[in-house]
Amino acid sequence: MHLLLVDGSGYIFRAFHALPPLSRKSDGLPVGCVQGFCNMLFKLTQDLEGDEAPTHMAVIFDAKGKTFRDDIYDQYKAQRPPPPEELVPQFPLTRAATRAFSIPAIEMEGWEADDIMATYACLARDRGFKVTIASSDKDLMQMVEPDGSIRLLDTIPRPGQPPLRWIGAEEVFARFGVTPDKVIDVQALCGDSVDNVPGVPGIGVKTAAELINAYGDLETLLARAEEIRQPARRQRLIEHAELARISKRLVTLERQVPVTLDLDALAREPISPASLFPFLKAMEFNTITRRLATLLEADPDLFEADPALRAGGDAPLAGVPQKSTSLSVAKAKLAANVVPGTGPARHAAEEHARVKAIPVDHGAYEIVTTPDRLAACIARIVDKGRVAIDTETTGLDPQQADLVGICLSTEIGEGCYIPVGHAKPGDLLGGDGLVEGQLPVREVLEALRPVLEDPSILKIGQNVKYDMEVLFRYGIVMTPADDTMLISYALDGPRYNGLDILAEHWLSHKTFTFAELAGTGKAQKSFDQLEIAAAARYGAEDADITLRLWHVLKPRLAAENATTLYETLERPLAPVLARMEARGITVDRQILARLSGDFAQRAAAFEAEAHALAGESFNLGSPKQLGDILFGKMGLEGGTKTKTGAWSTGADVLEDLALKGVPLARTVVDWRQLTKLKGTYTDALPTYINPRTGRVHTSYSQASVLTGRLSSNDPNLQNIPVRTEDGRKIRSAFIAPPGKVLVSADYSQIELRVLAHIADIQALKDAFEEGLDIHAMTASEMFKVPIEGMPSEVRRRAKAINFGIIYGISAFGLANQLGIARSEAGDYIKTYFERFPGIRDYMDAQKTRVKADGFVTTIFGRKVQFPNANSGNPSERAFVERASINAPIQGSAADIIRRAMIRMEPELHKAGVEADMLLQVHDELIFEVPEGTEDRAIPVIRKVMEGAAEPAVRLTVPIRVDAHAARNWDEAH
DNA sequence: GCAAGGACGTA
């Protein structure tokens, strides 16, 4: 048996003096000592292995308040200053840390930690334990046993010495010149200036040891003081005998402290992830969390930050559940000790007020044109450890635009603009025609590279994905990065995107607009055509504003419990998307050109036919003109609809007319389809082929969809046709380059599975578990028909209902979709609810929630806000109800694929599989893999996608992914 | 030259 006693208070002070201060990121709570304490504690348990591994363990702390020593000598420790202010809140946190490691934390009022340790040491020794006291305090040396049953362990790192230094009788002798049992006699004579133990003036350790060794012990020495030869020494001993006796009582440790915790209660317990990770997460100790997660083979994502301790904690600290009441002798008065007024919400509000009050001064910005000034700027960044950055480029396409300038800001109100690519007026070709006085772009980037790639320097940007991609083309991998746009998105959804809107809303500051500088429309200048001075004001302001917004928004993450969302679903996705965008996808120009010709011909034929049928020539592309002809001239019946009072000529209306025998309607529908495909795809897509890469690079917007989905633009590759035969021809123009194939992997019925999980619909879950055709199963349940030989119309209706459920079904909408009477649709819905009653409960719950809270959430904690949930407008309210039903389903599915995307690249790498992720289409991922390796890539891809929710959420339905490889997207899909 | 509306492509 081996008892390890840790001098907790000693550890805290050591951490305080040895480590630089550290504040919790999200609210500034000082936590440096807590972190140091955790590291030391963990290292200690790691270092003591094998024979030295303790079977019992406790961390002992000094309690606040007086001890018996204060009664003996009122000057005891009197000169000791009160603990530094930033240390105070960390005292209770170190107790909590100890318990988080499943170790008893012990303190007792009226006793010092040393007394408690002495008591336990004796108790344990008497029961045959080996005892180790982890402390460097010389006061504990009196406890050392010559037989090695009690030893001290000094773990303070000292250069040139082993990390663990055992202190036995020999070491004690080296220190005090006596055996351990005489240490208190020596201390009684020599005193201790640190603790204000007086001792006998003029007697140091050496003299004291010599005297004790000569006379045996203090009392004998004092009794025979007259015999001492040296007059001064003799005189002092006689004169200060009482002081020596008092000193001895002060330094003698009490070995009979009435401890309430039995030795058996100190038996080691394995570290419990359930108590450890909530604490570490609350402290935001990411490095330790990762290290321990690896060591414990546990997944920290399974645990939420301890609500009582985290920034923005919603429970009073006093409410921290004690790990085990029998173990908690320590009554850490947590609540009382956390500095009042450091609540994250208050911190966030204070930061907002502080930052908002600092005026924007465009005169304070510097234009950097010399290596010296650039070096000074970089030095400030290194010193600060973070920088707001904004790159200015010749255009908006990150795959084509060239760098014109770089804006940096390290302090609010400051900003540097480094022009590198401003062109001489009139010289539209750039190249040699650069304005003089600018530093060469290569030189600037090489100087900045160490900063931009330094993992310890945070780069802050607004939409950093853009800057990452631009810089990547110049060979720079910018990391790590924080993104004010994504922070805002995690907090408020897509409501405030754009730096200008954010600045206006949070800082009440109107930024320069690019249009103000560069004009608008055709005459708009590109950035490189701007005057450097004007560009500097605009650009440096953007960096300055970005930094301000970061100061305002970042603390809100903790205050509003959005940190996990931001850190796990937003922040890590941006670089993944940047790489996907940079890769692009190959599109076969020839295929599209041929299709364009084909579509044009056929459309022209339809157009002629339509004009003939209408009896006049008109613009087929004008719904207005078409409506006039159909419902005016031809006098057909049809709903006026559309909120502006115009004739409605949507496809469903025309389809209806066609069935009623209006050939023009059919012709228009066909014409529209062809011209749509031609205009949006076959004509437009080739113009997006990047001349440098020969590929099409979409741009994903990570922060513009209410539910957490991505959107794709310029071009939108998330709406490439698939439903019609002509449409699929377009899809087949998306190809793999020679030697590669495309792999398409898509989630099967992800939203219905998510619904089954969230709403807890057992029948649906069973069906998915058994791999049934879910729509057929629904039909069978609803209409009481066997799945075998089911008419396709029956299944089609059930399918429409299933989708309707996801969209927040209404009888009106379902009737429209199925072309049946509203009453019949209502009956279907009623039947569905009767058959799956959990669905109705789920829907009611979302409606109630959105009205009460103004938001609903996904299973990963993403909030989807509906500010007008209680609108006075009934149709608006109904809309919010439907959207609030859909949002958790669509949003949870979106979160799942996000998680898959974030994990995909490292997992592929780990598996040694080469596969480039190119596109995401909501429930589908497209990869490019070397031909012949698809059978190795697909299992990895599937595994990552199917397991993406875990371990944060354990879904109660299986997730299935279908994946295929082919030379083009149509065949792979 | 720009914004709004209608229509239609996707999940």
Add this chain to the structure above:
DNA sequence: GTACGTCCTTGCA
């Protein structure tokens, strides 16, 4: 019935 982006026409500046 949910969530998007793009193309085209229209109407106003």
